[in-house]
Amino acid sequence: MATHVNDDSSSKQNRVRFGAFDFDLRRQELRRQGHLIRLPAAQLRLLNLFLERPGDLITREQISSHLWNDTGTIDVSSGINTSINRLRGNLSDPLNSAEYIETVIGLGYRFVAEVVPVSAPRAESHEAATPPPTTLDMAPPAPAALHEFAETSAAAQRRSFSHRQRLAVGSLLLLVVAGSVALWRRGRSRPSIVALSATRPSPLFHLRPVTSTAPGEAISAVAVSPDGRSVAFSNRAGVSVHTFGGGDILLPSRPFFQVSRISWFPDGTHLLLSGMDTQTHRHQVWGVRLGEGYLRFFADDADLATVSQDGSSVAYTRQNGMELWVAGAGNDGAHQLLADPRGSFPYLIWSSAGDHLLVDHRAASPGSDSYESIDARNGIVLARESHMVFSSGYLLQDGRLYFPLTESANPAAGQTQLMLVHTDPKTGKALDKPQMQQLFSGYGRALSASLDGKRIALALDYATVNVFVADLRRPGPTLENVRELPHKVEESYPHAWTSDSRAVLSESSALGVWAIFKQPLDAAESQLVAKLPTGAAMAQISPDGRWILFLQFAKSNTPPIGFFRVPVTGGVVSQVPVSTQLEDFVCSVSANGSCVVRETIGNTELVYSALDPLTGVGRELARTPWHPIVLGDWGLSPDGSTLSITDHDVVHPSIHLVSLAGRRAEGPSELPLRGHGTLWGSNWAADGRSLFVECRTKDGFELVNLDLGGKAVVLRKSSVTLWGIPSRDGKKLTFPDRTSSNNVWASDTMQ
Template sequence: MQTSVLRFDQFELDLISYELRKSGRLIKLEKLPMELLILLAERQGQMVSREQIIQRLWGDNIFVDTRQGINTAVRKLRIALQDDSEHPRLIQTLPGRGYRLLAPVSGAEVCGSPKEVEPSELPPAASPIEIVPPNSTSTAKRWRRMTAAAGAAVILLVMAVLLFVGRNKFHPASREWVQVTNFPDSATQPVLSPDGHMVAFIRGPETFVTPGEIYVKILPDGEAIQLTHDGMPKMAPAFSVDGSRVAFTATDRSFGWNTWVVPVLGGESKELLPNAAALTWNDKGHVIFSEIKTGVRMDIVTAAESRAEERDVYLPSSATGMAHRSWISPDGKWILVSEMGLSGWNCRVLPFDGSATGETVGPKPAQCTNAGWSPNGRTMYFSADAGDGYHIWRQHFPNGVPEQLTFGPTEEEGIAVSADGRMLITSAGIRESTVWVHDSHGDRQISGEGNARLPGIGYSGGGSASISLFSPDGKKLFYLVSKQGSREVASGELWMADLETGQNQVVLPGILMSEFRISPDGERVVFTARDAHGSPHVWVSLLDRRTPPRQLTSSVSTHPNFGPEGDIYFLMSEGTLEYLYRIGMNETVPRKVEPEPIRDYQGISPRGELWITALGTVSKIIAHSIQGGPAVQICTFCGVGWGPGDKFFYLRFRDVGAMGGGKTLAFELRPGKELPELPPSGLKSAEDIKGLKAASEIDMTGKGVFAPGPNPSIYAYTRVIVQRNLYRIPLE
């Protein structure tokens, strides 16, 4: 049969059979990205506006967030075409306007049927995963049916469990990945019940602390049932030994890490243990969890469920180390730990009796956030980012070599290994972070699709002190774009956006940095970059690249910032302690600012008169004077910072997690002052602001990290789009 085909680059687009092929191989593509590709191909090099895309994809009846919908469709299309958003070969982004297909398009008539290929035959850049969200109408109807029949669903769940147990074995049917959930948003942090017949997870976007609720689903094809309805940010669900309860960590505005439990068969959630995170059971009467004893350091301990018989298992060596998750081996002799520290996330294995601190495991260097064991305890599994995003790795215990199991443009986080060891369940999908600016022209996206980031006032509690990402005149904004090969959660190349012309360009090609600040004169950038061993150091460079970047520290150092007279302030490690240092423009040897070590340092003020710390589990933001004198408590569980110069002070209250929210308030400072007038005990919530005179109040709904500009009418922020679902991956 004759079929009409459009050809471009190495691809063939069949308009009748609705299929995309590359060199004869069928590439699976969802409806919306397919419609977008057809539209771009039909225009043959002409710009297609975002309004035209909206009309083509959704028509007049729009019930979705079209901005996010277009970005997601473009992202998935680029994945299918193996195109790079920053160096496009096929799809060009025209910021604020639309998109264009760069490759010439020709039409032809061809015969025959397409050759269907198995996912395992696809090249690495073409993932075997196909995430197909249902349309908004059917999703709404299904949600209403689920809500109306919640009581019946619980009864059905009980009956299904009774019928299922003992009668079925849950094995992967093939070598292909199998989709377990099909949400239009995200399912993350899977955990299997002890008998392997149920999976619990969080319906939420993040793989760490996330907004969302606990769900449970009977495998393989049961309906997902919502168990919690409390609205608390959550992480780390876990089944009890008998499978009757799901424990989860809930956080709050006081930065408490508390364990709650909810019955699998329905009922109210109840707090089980305060100051206990990522709790799991190692036998019927004993649990393992993370606990904060001093400062923010988080240890691994074990105890009875009543907290009696508590003993330490692992204590991080750093005062700021946080051992967030742990997984005991099947024989109860070893434990895997995921720890967040100065070098990011790492996984280690150690004796469960606490007799040694063990050693790091998994790929190195890498960010390792999740782990698990095979049923026989001979294999460790990891979710780790060794440079190309988070993927699944395995390593034979005790002396094996890490081996990567999953590849491709999606990322896989979370590990739930089946009782027979033949498969695991993970959360796979995409996460897109974009940079936006607000100024006299309103709000507009500055970066292209991909992973663009800002340092600033954002994640959880804590301050960022002086934040200078804009040029002095506010006409240029600097930000980071992540590239493959990055081994840090928030690193990338430095880019500059000209806010008047709309042009974007890379500033220091090939240099991966995380923290950075622009000097008050707009000529230099100070930043943190990691060496081959993953240790951070402070560097400085001219933005015009007239001279090579210069490394300022040989020891581990972080939190760089510009102070008065162009001096650079930073935190440098001496053994397990950290001290505040400074170095002048023409100096080569740093000078110690404070003789005493500093814990929980956040940054320095523009004039260099104050340094900020975030103390304790409730993240009290404290300002300390360089000249001595009493400390000033600013706020509790908040973020603070100064914009470029010393005219405005910003304060943000927000929820736990990385997805934004809350309010940011700007205060105009009196001449000679670096802080606004505050109550003696500081501010505990946005409600306490009522008695103060704020120059501006900014709604942060849908906004992530906040970076102030020269005045409150100009600022930058991030938006994050996440879509993940659970997948079953065969291991044999």
């Protein structure tokens, strides 16, 4: 059985790189940025199998035969699921983007990251050295809220923002890296190329949001100051300068002037603003000095102005981008450098010496776009690279050119690759092909950096999940007056209402780990309720309305490690005594109800017991045969008498109603729900007469109201997981759904 990409021990290719990882095939050691990640034997065998066949579909049967010889002693389906999910966890592979392991529903898996062989080290080269750790690392993994179930259930294969399977996708607004391998280059014979940072690795940037725009607003331009201490950006309000560690100042503006590019002068005291007057449709460039209350006119019929690194020259375009011009810092000596009557120059970058320009040249003929280096004195083309374009970017003094490459303009599906190409600092000639250095979620634009390249910023169209609220109208029922609760850009998921039905309890990644927040419907800001070092989630209100109960998680793909309470009025967080390994809990949405905890007994039974906020687990209430479960996939009736249990049966989807100990069963024991895909979970309506059922369809997700007579009404559809939590007064419903934002993101610290 082959377990290595290359079994020839004499081969120089004993190591491979994929994404942010380095794998030693001979030693069977996986490292990330120099840090050893210890994998058990089963995960090592699985990783070797994927690395042998990158990009190929690997069936579950092939995985089974590769991992185990004797399948009669284990649950193969469960074992494969566990191995896949644990390997994904060690690779920090978010389910919503599948940067490494992609699930092919019903068939198997595919390793989607590029696998690059690494040559053995030579005495004169550092190429094979393990990249050193960097301070600009990704955020620590947030807690997961899941109990994996067999992937024969479609519920185990969701690839949207799968909150209930993987509660934290790593604080998504933390934009996890997929291609952060350090790029090392050996010097070549020509002196100008030896200067290309032969031993300098590419940086690893950890981005955080700088702005918090309202829905529908957009960032049109971004520029980091030369010293990296500030970033200027433009939106509907005008141009603002944000100082890292400080606040924002709004610069003076012209009415109806829409800014398309911002460029700093090297002293960091004034900027050039390029854009268009939306009334006259004239392109203009204006200057502004920080601290002054007015703009200075620079040039008419001009756009995309950029200042040279020494501040002596300005390059810009004219005639709708068809002409390339160069002038002095005061627009003195302006002259045309180059023209293409049928094409355009949509982006310009000065070389560090100021003697040539790197130009994105879009030609009229399809497929003729190119990267060009233009002599800034006479317009001679010094170098050209076909089919290499950049809509924005920055150039470092050693010739490294970084630019964003986007896969899709749709922020929900798009990803942005941070690309690197080495150029000759003297001529601008591209010395190699562009290589991806890092992967950001979302659609990135307007990339810029400080002069030393240690701080970057860009505008990022980014889709996330937030809390929505709607009025619940009957008969029907229907959802009316749907609105999104205020948020920044972090993921947020609702799980309960306060007793007065005036606020929603949710967890959010706003603090870097998952924490519990309360969001009043009439307030603009959410209030922190509880935060634990490793993360808190799945908040519920006790039936008496006195306590907020929640779970603690240590890391991805593990059960909860603690059960906690905090007074509704605020105060000290206390741990609820639980002696057994709990899986999940629910509380009724009524003062007359109760709380119930669920435990798993091997793969044989599910045990349901009473739960008290002060004393912990009480007497046993019911047992059911074991079946695949997901955190939060069951509900408790308002009076605490009946459980609604989702079995995730893809053939006969239904909700099982289980009467608890000492309660007399009334009504049906099973509620079938056909035609809505696989059932993922259910919550009771406040009046106890219906259920809000989460369904996974072939097109996405549906939230269905299912009454006890079997009548089903679709309330909402979404591309992300969708469940409904009713308020205690029965008048409102809260649910998660996708939301999009366009903001400035910047690296949070400088190298």
